[in-house]
Amino acid sequence: MNPMTGNTDASGSSRTDCLPPVRIVVTGAAGFIGGQLLKTLRGLYASSELLAVDHPLKPAMGTATEAFGGVRFLSHTQFLEALTAGILRPELIFHLGACSSTTETDWNYLADNNLGYSQKLWNWAAAHGARLLYASSAATYGDGENGFDDTLELSRLKPLNLYGKSKHDFDLWVEDQQRLQVPRPVQSVGFKFFNVFGPGEGHKGRMASMVWHGYHQILKEGTVRLFESHRPDYAHGGQLRDFIYVKDVVRVMLSFAERREVSGLFNLGTARARSFRDLIEATFAALDQPASIQYIPMPADLRDRYQYFTQASMAKTAQAGVVYTPTPLEEAVADYVAHLRAGHL
Numbered sequence: 468m469n470p471m472t473g474n475t476d477a478s479g480s481s482r483t484d485c486l487p488p489v490r491i492v493v494t495g496a497a498g499f500i501g502g503q504l505l506k507t508l509r510g511l512y513a514s515s516e517l518l519a520v521d522h523p524l525k526p527a528m529g530t531a532t533e534a535f536g537g538v539r540f541l542s543h544t545q546f547l548e549a550l551t552a553g554i555l556r557p558e559l560i561f562h563l564g565a566c567s568s569t570t571e572t573d574w575n576y577l578a579d580n581n582l583g584y585s586q587k588l589w590n591w592a593a594a595h596g597a598r599l600l601y602a603s604s605a606a607t608y609g610d611g612e613n614g615f616d617d618t619l620e621l622s623r624l625k626p627l628n629l630y631g632k633s634k635h636d637f638d639l640w641v642e643d644q645q646r647l648q649v650p651r652p653v654q655s656v657g658f659k660f661f662n663v664f665g666p667g668e669g670h671k672g673r674m675a676s677m678v679w680h681g682y683h684q685i686l687k688e689g690t691v692r693l694f695e696s697h698r699p700d701y702a703h704g705g706q707l708r709d710f711i712y713v714k715d716v717v718r719v720m721l722s723f724a725e726r727r728e729v730s731g732l733f734n735l736g737t738a739r740a741r742s743f744r745d746l747i748e749a750t751f752a753a754l755d756q757p758a759s760i761q762y763i764p765m766p767a768d769l770r771d772r773y774q775y776f777t778q779a780s781m782a783k784t785a786q787a788g789v790v791y792t793p794t795p796l797e798e799a800v801a802d803y804v805a806h807l808r809a810g811h812l
Contacts, residue, residue: 669812736779
């Protein structure tokens with residue numbers, strides 16, 4: 468999308484030397500949560516006040532970019548160049564751009580894309596009196612042996628995959644900056660997203676939520692496959708997750724943005740774990756079909772690093788003045804299924 472005209476430019480070759488003032492930036496804007504946030508922001512601000520940032524766009528992203536709606540776009544490298552050159556001076560950056568694949572094995576790529584890029588944005592915000600609200604992840608908690616409390620000492624956490632490590636390393640780095648008392652952003656808030664699902668995730672493929680996969684399995688085969696349990700204390704399909712609707716995630720992020728005085732690292736979940744079986748039964752119910760679930764063995768390479776339980780503690784968020792009532796799981800799934808049935812991603 469050319470910043471001068473607002474027209475899509477998938478090559479990422481648009482100029483950055485004539486950008487008008489921008490107040491709010493969303494990185495990862497062609498992604499799942501970033502796209503939904505940008506759609507909401509478009510209803511609150513003029514398009515000229517917003518900037519969408521992501522990797523150079525590809526045709527395969529399809530309607531994932533429909534959230535832009537006239538909002539100017541820069542690639543992630545162009546955005547950094549514009550910041551460094553003083554062409555852009557945004558007040559607030561929602562940094563949601565990252566490689567979110569929990570199976571990514573290229574640490575050099577994750578260290579550059581997830582960790583190094585985030586550090587550059589944090590340092591820029593610190594030097595220019597801006598605010599940075601960024602995506603961490605519940606993957607930083609690892610197997611959950613220490614619980615899922617966002618007041619835990621970060622040094623106690625052991626992520627199970629390299630994606631989680633990249634997010635955890637940034638959290639640790641931010642903590643170090645605060646300890647060193649170096650300049651910091653006016654507001655710095657990290658969100659440990661739990662299991663987010665909802666409209667806009669269709670382009671994620673394998674990494675899309677079980678609601679998305681379940682919906683399509685039902686349409687194609689009339690049944691849904693879930694992993695068997697390999698622990699005696701969990702029934703098949705009874706593995707528990709803190710599932711949170713993307714519309715609630717956006718609502719909470721905007722609530723934090725309204726509280727400029729609040730900084731820190733916060734969970735973003737519902738504080739109520741539900742089973743994958745619950746999730747799929749809700750999907751069948753939304754389609755007015757009886758549940759049909761097939762349990763399959765979990766791949767051997769996942770068994771030793773599979774989380775059987777996640778549940779966010781939300782007390783710290785409430786203490787920060789952000790109190791919200793999550794959309795009930797069955798209601799959220801029904802809303803999402805209606806979205807999918809209407810032909811959207």
